[in-house]
Amino acid sequence: MLADSWRLLKWGDALCIVVLLAAWLLITVWSWSQPQATRVRIYQAGKVFAELDLQASHTLHVTGPLGDTVIEVATGRARIVRDPSPRQYCVQAGWLQQAGQSAICLPNQTSIELIGNQPRPYDSLSY
Structure with missing residues (x-):
């Protein structure tokens, strides 16, 4: 039964399947890749508390x-x-490494956000 189905497949059908699979793979890789972060912005009570470079080690108490x-x-x-x-x-949330990632502590009104060199993409948090 399956062998009969493969005989009905024409070269144009196979080409369409290959192109669609390649497009699906390209879109998946592109959508999951994010730019590396260069800075971390720390918020306290909705205001910027500090902005630090990610290349230096720090421990901060907010x-x-x-x-x-x-x-x-x-x-x-x-x-x-x-x-x-x-x-x-x-x-x-653990370690954050890519631009756009954030960790939010609502009861203590504290959050961190990683920032890259590119403008922030719009999503439900930044809109």
Whole structure:
């Protein structure tokens, strides 16, 4: 039955399938690749608290309504190490490395965002 189906396939059909698969692969690779981040911007209560270079190592304590949030910056990446928020979602985000990634600690009103050399793409957070 399957062999009969392959005989019905013409060279134009096969060409269309190959072109569509190549386009699908190209779009997938393009949409998942993001530029590398060069800086980390730290927000406290909706205002910029600090902006640091990602090439230097830093450990920063940001005081919020619930206590201190500890932010670690290593070569090319940043993370929130410790936060007094109850669920620890921002800590669980782990290391952020690509431009546009962010970790938000809502109860303590603290967040970090990685910034690259290109303008920020629009999404539901930046619109």
